[in-house]
Amino acid sequence: MDVLGRSLGITPSMSVTKARTLVPDLDVLDADEAADAQGLERLALWAGQRYAPFVAVDYPDGLWLDISGCSELFGGEEALVKDLFRRVNGSGLTAQIAVADTAGCAHAVARHVPAGRPVIIVPGDQKKAVGLLPLAALRIPAKVASDLHKMGFTRIEQLIAEPRGPIARRYGHELYRRLDQALGHAPEAMAPIFPPSLPQARRGLLEPIGTADAIAKVIGDLTDDICAALMRDGTGARRLDLHCERVDGQYQSVRIGMASPTRDARHLTKLLVPRIERIDPGLGIETMILIAPIVEPLRSAQADLAGDTHRGPDLGALIDALANRFGYDRLYGTTPCSSAMPERTVKRTMALREGADRRWNAVLPRPGRMIDPPEPVQVIAMMPDHPPAQFVWRGKRRKVVQADGPERLQGEWWRAKGLEADSPYLVRDYFQVEVEGGGRYWLFRLGDGQWSSTGPMAWFIHGAFA
DSSP: OOHHHHHTTOOTTOOHHHHHHHOTTOOOOOOOHHHHHHHHHHHHHHHHHHTOSEEEEETTTEEEEEOTTTGGGTTSHHHHHHHHHHHHHHTTOOOOOEEOSSHHHHHHHHHHOOOSSOEEOOTTOHHHHHHTSOGGGGOOOHHHHHHHHHTTOOSHHHHHHSOHHHHHHHHOTHHHHHHHHHHTSSOOOOOOOOOTTSOEEEEEEEEEEOSHHHHHHHHHHHHHHHHHHHHHHTEEEEEEEEEEEETTSOEEEEEEEEEEEEOOHHHHHHHHGGGGGGOOOTTOEEEEEEEEEEEEEOOOOOOOTTOOOOOOOOHHHHHHHHHHHHOGGGOEEEEEOOOSSGGGSEEEEETTSOOOSOOOOSSSOOOSEEEEEEEEEEEEEOTTTOOEEEEEETTEEEEEEEEEEEEEEOOOTTSGGGTGGGSTTOOEEEEEEEETTSOEEEEEEESOSSOGGGOOOEEEEEEEOO
8 A cells, every 4th residue: 555545544455435435536456466476576686686685575565685794885774774765765666664683573663663764673672663563563364463452462562471371372373473583582484586597506405514614615616606607608796695595494695795797716715705604504504505696797818828827916806805804884995076176086985886987187187195184384485376496394394306387276166056166265276396305295375366365375285196
């Protein structure tokens, strides 16, 4: 039921006759359950590629996403669910999102707390979160919920406080199984959905395994298989999802990302093996599946026929190792931005994002090391437009042997409603200078020398060239 229908007073299970008394010109269409299920599965596959390695369909109108360990890709759980909420609602669907330690708690809150925004339950607070909700939030049969309501049970916290024996004998153990799942006292098995078209490798084990060495051995076999499939397709993996099915039907999933497409089985194995500590084998793992949800074209590279094995530093492998070990949010890259002001020409990006097409302007080079904020220096220079002859920075005097400039920067007129170019202290005359000993620096004089409002004609150092 969408927001418009509820605003008109129409609710699920309402008869057509009653609905038309509220909305006389109501159009009634037969539901296409098969098409709805297909649409939900397509949404699950999309969410699996973007947000989490483990996605299961909760028919007829829900999805399960296990975002454990994935939130760092988006800068935290809140950022992840906000992005998901914005994209789903932007597609024309109405979404209710809840994040909790247990699937049962998230299911209950998402369907019975109409917050109008994503709700994140603090870890360990699932009992408090579901306590005030009606018994129907436990996913029990409607008749059982109705009978318990007649007995005076209107909230889940009342059921928690009552002795289990008498109620379990009357209504069966399914009621308390759902309660324990919501509270985290009992496991809940869910079958993830995998796109059949994506490269994947599978190992069904004759005997369940649970040791780190055994899991690592299977990981090595899976990476060999999936890299062979990637070689046949002419692609490389940018992301890998490892799914471990336990004997109790539960899945444990981990995800790794790569800075650039690769099909190096040895490298992928080295990234996956440290993630074994995040896998709880329970009573044993009986099936392991490795899937590449994001792949990109990758050309074959010719081996060095001269026998020289030195290939230089592998920056992509280093980024992969650091980002997957310490967290994607602790490693970042830089990309150029279109701006006339130096402090705006660089922005941080995720280390594992696709490379940007933009390049820095080669005609107007900028220092490899920017000093933020610029530091004041003492300068001896002829006025008004001559470069520095010498300057003192951090207590050391430097004599200038060569200089180039000035390059005047005067703000960006399109900012601050067109007033930035007229703002005080934005007029700068930059000089590239080389000092005795070979050091090259980027200095600027603040002010145009004509209007005092543009700056006090003081000197600053803004960067150093490599």
